[in-house]
Amino acid sequence: MRAIVVRSFGGPEVLEAAEVPDPEPGPGQVRIRVTAAAVNPVDALTRSGALPLGDRPAVGLGWDAAGVVDAVGPGAAGFAAGDEVIGLRDRLDVPAGAYAELLVLDAASAAPAPPGLDAAAAATLPLNALTAAQALDLLDLPPGASLLVTGAAGAVGGYAVELAARRGLRVVAAAGAADEEVVRRFGAEWFVPRGAHLGDAVRALVPGGADGALDAAMLGARTLDAVRSGGAFVPVNAGPSVPPPLRGIRVAPVWIRADGARLAELADLAARGRLTPRVAAVLPLADAAEAHARLAKGGLRGRLVLAP
Template identity: 50%
Template sequence: MKALGVTGFGGPEALEILNLPEPEAGPGEVRVRVHAAAVNPTDTLLRAGLRSLPGTRPPYVPGMDAAGVIDQVGPGNDDRLAAGQRVVALVVPSGTRGAYAEQVVVPAASVVAAPAGADFAEAATLLMNAMTARLAVDTLGVTPGGKLGVTGAAGAFGGYVVQLARADGLHVIADAKAEDETLVRQLGADEIVERGTDVAARFRELAPDGVAGLADGALQSEQVVPALADGGVIATVRGWKGPAERGISVRPVLVRDAATDTAGLAHLVEQAEEGALTLRVARVFPADKAVEAHRQLEAGGVRGRLILDFT
């Protein structure tokens, strides 16, 4: 089986083609023949050695988003999933079990039917980022009609936060560069502030008492604390834990905590099918061009997700 991974950490060039044994689905697992895998920032951290995989040894195969077809169902599964079914999977990488491979074995609970009408590249953009966004919105706990802030709103995570928050009846204030303003408005932001290091002050211009919660997709950490109301909540996606001030809570969000939330994953698929969530593909690369894909992601400015094609 062909996969893409690292035997030694480093820059994009550390990625190499690996020939690995074909994995077998065990009890409660399914094997997916991967057609498309999304390239996420977490993948670059694993490749660089900045995110560890406890208890495993190299080679490491990155990738948390897979779309493809089930080609093996392990024992002990119900009839929800079957061989030949088009699916998406939220993958928690472990050793060689990552989405950057022709085949990946995952818990059946992490696999749901692919969105109807979406091709494999589009489908691969959904679960990891949308579920992270779902966790962030839930963590913030803003009541309907309340004001929720978003940084990095034009990105994959931030865009899903905007859409999920709007679907929940929240008032969304999002940041955007001038060239991204139209996109962020189309995603559903009620109000937009200019992106930058002083974005907190701009949030305060629109919400003088501060926003009740803020999803920090731009990783601005302590710089956005002044945007929060007293007792507000910041959801972070890169491990920053504060401290904050004025009773503000800083709560890291880890998507692996919801990797087997089958009902939650299926609901995200339903929202994508209904048009509440937008599947955004920035560019599709042949799988053997993963180095180029990582370079482009780390260069910044990507809107949507880069996809590796394993067909």
């Protein structure tokens, strides 16, 4: 099968289309013929060598995909050949990821595809919507509490605003000025434009600061400054931008994990129009390097998606 791999780390130019052996599903696994695979920032980090990996001669890219089950391993309950599915591959050090014609996943990492959504839109759900949902779980804010979401117009941030509003949270959305309409449509009550002093702007809207913050834009201490003393702070990246737990704020980075049951719930919300997948563009699998270059430029609204 064809797959996009990296044999040496660097810029988008190191992405290589290669012929690799077809993967076979083991016990409890399914094999998916990939129809669409989302391009995420973690893929760029892997490509650049920023994440610790093993010593494989080639490493595959791509975490989440939509496609059709074409083989089922022993004991993989709940799926059969021909089922349309979405799924999340949450391992880094693999010979082939979702940027491929075939992808093997644990059955527990997959869910039925949302009916009525095309494959490209469905492929944006697993990593981004699960990250948003699991971050909100970590925050554990009660209905009526205030939540700051940075990067609120991005893929994770947009899902976070919608899911938070469904939980009855009062959302302060921080995003570019041109994105105010879209984040308010997602359910944000207040808006802070990019470039404003975040701590001062949020405190002008929510005296004392927000009860919690989901830092999808990875602004670190600037976001923490907008949280009240004793509040909660969840960044989507556990790197050096994570600030210390000042003023008694509970700091808990979200570590994404595959969860097919939760993904099925999110897919149902998307199918019913309660979550809004956004696709910036669909490119052929062979244009993975172009997709990474466009991702690096920023300014995308929605995910780029590769179609094998």
